[in-house]
Amino acid sequence: MPFLEIRNLEKKFGNVDVLKGIDLAIEEGGFLVLVGPSGCGKSTLLNTIAGLETITKGEIHINGRKVNDLHPSERDIAMVFQSYALYPNMTVAQNIAFGMEIKGVPKPERDKAVNDVSETLQIKHLLDRKPSQLSGGQRQRVAMGRALVRRPLVFLFDEPLSNLDAKLRVDMRTEIKRLHQSMKTTIVYVTHDQIEAMTLASRIAVLKDGILQQFGTPAEIYNHPANMFVADFMGSPAMNLIPVSVERSGQSVRLSMPQRSGDPLTLALPDSAGKIAGHAGGNVIFGIRPEALTDPDGADRGSAGVVLSECQIEVVEPAGSDTFAVTHLGGKQVVARLRADARVAAGSRMKLAFNLDKAVFFDPGTQLRIA
Amino acid sequence: MSAPSPEIAVKTRSLTRILIYAALIVFAVYYLLPLYVMLVNSLKPLDEIRQGDMLSLPQQFTLDPWFSAWSTAQIGVQPTGLKPYFLNSILMVVPAVAASTLLGALNGYVLTKWRFPGDNLVFTLMLLSCFIPFQIVLIPMAKVLGLLNLAGTTWGLALVHAVYGIGFTTLFFRNYYEAFPTELVRAAMIDGASFFQIFRRILLPSSGPIIVVTVIWQFTNIWNDFLFGVSFADVNSLPMTVALNNLVSSSTGVKEYNVHFAGAILAALPTLIVYVVSGRYFVRGLMAGAVKG
Ligand SMILES: Nc1ncnc2c1ncn2[C@@H]1O[C@H](COP(=O)(O)OP(=O)(O)OP(=O)(O)O)[C@@H](O)[C@H]1O
Numbered sequence: 001m002p003f004l005e006i007r008n009l010e011k012k013f014g015n016v017d018v019l020k021g022i023d024l025a026i027e028e029g030g031f032l033v034l035v036g037p038s039g040c041g042k043s044t045l046l047n048t049i050a051g052l053e054t055i056t057k058g059e060i061h062i063n064g065r066k067v068n069d070l071h072p073s074e075r076d077i078a079m080v081f082q083s084y085a086l087y088p089n090m091t092v093a094q095n096i097a098f099g100m101e102i103k104g105v106p107k108p109e110r111d112k113a114v115n116d117v118s119e120t121l122q123i124k125h126l127l128d129r130k131p132s133q134l135s136g137g138q139r140q141r142v143a144m145g146r147a148l149v150r151r152p153l154v155f156l157f158d159e160p161l162s163n164l165d166a167k168l169r170v171d172m173r174t175e176i177k178r179l180h181q182s183m184k185t186t187i188v189y190v191t192h193d194q195i196e197a198m199t200l201a202s203r204i205a206v207l208k209d210g211i212l213q214q215f216g217t218p219a220e221i222y223n224h225p226a227n228m229f230v231a232d233f234m235g236s237p238a239m240n241l242i243p244v245s246v247e248r249s250g251q252s253v254r255l256s257m258p259q260r261s262g263d264p265l266t267l268a269l270p271d272s273a274g275k276i277a278g279h280a281g282g283n284v285i286f287g288i289r290p291e292a293l294t295d296p297d298g299a300d301r302g303s304a305g306v307v308l309s310e311c312q313i314e315v316v317e318p319a320g321s322d323t324f325a326v327t328h329l330g331g332k333q334v335v336a337r338l339r340a341d342a343r344v345a346a347g348s349r350m351k352l353a354f355n356l357d358k359a360v361f362f363d364p365g366t367q368l369r370i371a
Numbered sequence: 372m373s374a375p376s377p378e379i380a381v382k383t384r385s386l387t388r389i390l391i392y393a394a395l396i397v398f399a400v401y402y403l404l405p406l407y408v409m410l411v412n413s414l415k416p417l418d419e420i421r422q423g424d425m426l427s428l429p430q431q432f433t434l435d436p437w438f439s440a441w442s443t444a445q446i447g448v449q450p451t452g453l454k455p456y457f458l459n460s461i462l463m464v465v466p467a468v469a470a471s472t473l474l475g476a477l478n479g480y481v482l483t484k485w486r487f488p489g490d491n492l493v494f495t496l497m498l499l500s501c502f503i504p505f506q507i508v509l510i511p512m513a514k515v516l517g518l519l520n521l522a523g524t525t526w527g528l529a530l531v532h533a534v535y536g537i538g539f540t541t542l543f544f545r546n547y548y549e550a551f552p553t554e555l556v557r558a559a560m561i562d563g564a565s566f567f568q569i570f571r572r573i574l575l576p577s578s579g580p581i582i583v584v585t586v587i588w589q590f591t592n593i594w595n596d597f598l599f600g601v602s603f604a605d606v607n608s609l610p611m612t613v614a615l616n617n618l619v620s621s622s623t624g625v626k627e628y629n630v631h632f633a634g635a636i637l638a639a640l641p642t643l644i645v646y647v648v649s650g651r652y653f654v655r656g657l658m659a660g661a662v663k664g
């Protein structure tokens with residue numbers, strides 16, 4: 001039985017539908033990441049779980065208990081806010097202990113709990129400071145301390161790292177992951193950063209305009225996106241989505257896509273990609289991630305679906321660990337991810353290796369994945 | 372045409388500066404002159420004032436007019452000085468300011484952090500109450516005070532001022548709390564704090580500047596009020612302002628200008644003190660509201 005379950009959840013603000021029937025479930029100890037573009041309803045969904053927003057329709061269950069009508073303090077959750085929301089007039093220690101103080105926990109017990117938590121988070125030396133005397137990273141830790149000390153059934157995080165600088169964000173991300181591994185408490189985590197989503201999640205829910213686009217493990221989301229939106233949203237650089245026509249010649253099926261000059265580029269599909277055969281004579285969207293489109297030496301030798309084809313390289317972008325090469329296929333910019341030391345020059349033609357085992361196909365009309 | 376040389380530029384600049392300072396000094400003198408006249412003449416015996424020079428410093432320095440104004444001067448028919456009326460004003464101002472400030476803060480809290488359908492309508496109505504002239508409420512208010520059995524008492528007067536001030540205090544606090552992060556309230560809700568606990572433990576401790584603004588505003592308005600005082604107080608509950616008027620206008624025989632001046636300064640003293648003590652916060656609080664709101 002799932003630990004946190006959301007059934008057919010709807011939320012309206014006035015006449016505006018913000019959440020349109022969300023179904024989610026996560027097992028105990030799971031790490032659920034809600035991801036999506038700005039304004040898609042992630043925070044609203046999290047707030048309904050916390051009880052900070054009422055729901056229009058549907059049910060929320062935590063640990064087998066329906067919490068729809070419970071006050072936030074009775075739901076056994078703790079929340080870390082994007083702005084940290086530390087009480088400005090209290091010291092760090094008072095901030096962490098506030099919930100216990102309200103509950104009437106005796107002082108010695110409170111002090112011990114604060115002490116334990118501040119040890120875990122290495123903020124002991126900050127206990128007597130006010131929030132205004134802390135750096136962003138320290139505030140972040142204190143906010144987590146305030147959540148940890150409650151020992152909740154579910155942690156809720158609303159973009160907790162988005163106010164930190166890039167380096168600190170990566171450190172804190174690792175730290176959150178480590179904390180989760182040691183505590184094994186269920187977490188729901190909102191972010192619009194798909195890398196955070198991929199690295200942290202045991203399950204990812206991708207939202208757009210209040211509709212759940214896909215719900216699955218990071219690998220499922222990444223390798224088998226349910227539609228073009230998910231394919232485009234997850235991964236950086238984004239998946240190449242190339243309009244192609246499907247042609248049959250004898251036994252084999254090929255993809256054909258116009259180039260900027262010369263003949264159209266054609267790729268013969270190996271048997272493994274034959275699911276697309278039913279669309280022969282029509283058009284589909286051919287999705288291939290940059291890392292499945294490489295220089296021939298960098299291609300995956302274990303894969304049978306690698307097809308070589310010569311392309312015109314228009315731009316080369318060295319990025320240290322990799323070199324990105326931009327070509328033009330089917331009227332779209334297409335990014336290939338080459339090894340850092342691959343020999344490539346802008347304006348030249350070079351052979352690229354398409355790993356068609358990793359390719360996905362979408363219906364251009366419905367935008368849904370067909371293979 | 373040649374560009375003006377640097378020396379000329381410097382000269383014109385210092386000339387403008389001199390002009391600005393001169394203008395400022397003229398204005399300062401203009402505004403301070405009445406205070407000066409009052410102060411100097413309150414320290415002279417009456418004979419010296421009669422000699423005609425209001426602007427000269429006292430030749431014969433005396434504090435008698437002050438003692439007289441405070442404790443022995445004739446107010447109406449009683450030779451009590453202003454002392455009892457000063458106390459009346461204090462007893463009226465303190466509860467009225469406290470109640471209206473507290474209620475304004477509560478209103479602002481509810482109107483921004485516990486939104487309910489129609490909250491904006493309620494706020495608009497409260498705003499409207501800021502624009503109602505005193506005169507309009509006189510008769511209904513007298514009726515209500517009568518019903519409450521508070522007519523002619525200091526408590527009744529305090530009630531009138533508290534009620535009349537709530538519109539303003541609500542406006543102040545609502546605009547201030549509008550900029551107060553709602554996430555803090557939400558965090559406190561998750562921590563299990565109740566409606567009043569959130570107010571007292573989270574919002575109030577961060578409300579210093581706006582409390583100062585509200586207190587100054589309410590204190591000066593209520594202290595300086597004349598109309599409500601003259602309308603609703605009886606002889607024993609008259610506030611300072613009305614008593615001062617009685618002192619100045621009712622003294623029979625010679626007009627004791629020195630006593631009048633001393634009395635007027637006594638009447639203005641509390642507001643003056645409030646400004647000097649917290650004026651800095653007043654400006655800061657107004658600015659904070661202006662920038663954030
Ligand atoms: N109190 C409210 N009243 C009316 N509309 C609201 C309210 N709160 C949010 N919305 C709307 O609901 C939608 C979803 O908002 P939400 O804050 O959940 O987005 P989000 O996914 O968290 O975005 P972001 O990544 O920018 O934080 C937005 O279009 C927003 O305008």
Ligand SMILES: [Mg+2]
Nearest residue numbers: 042043044158
């Ligand atoms: Mg959000």
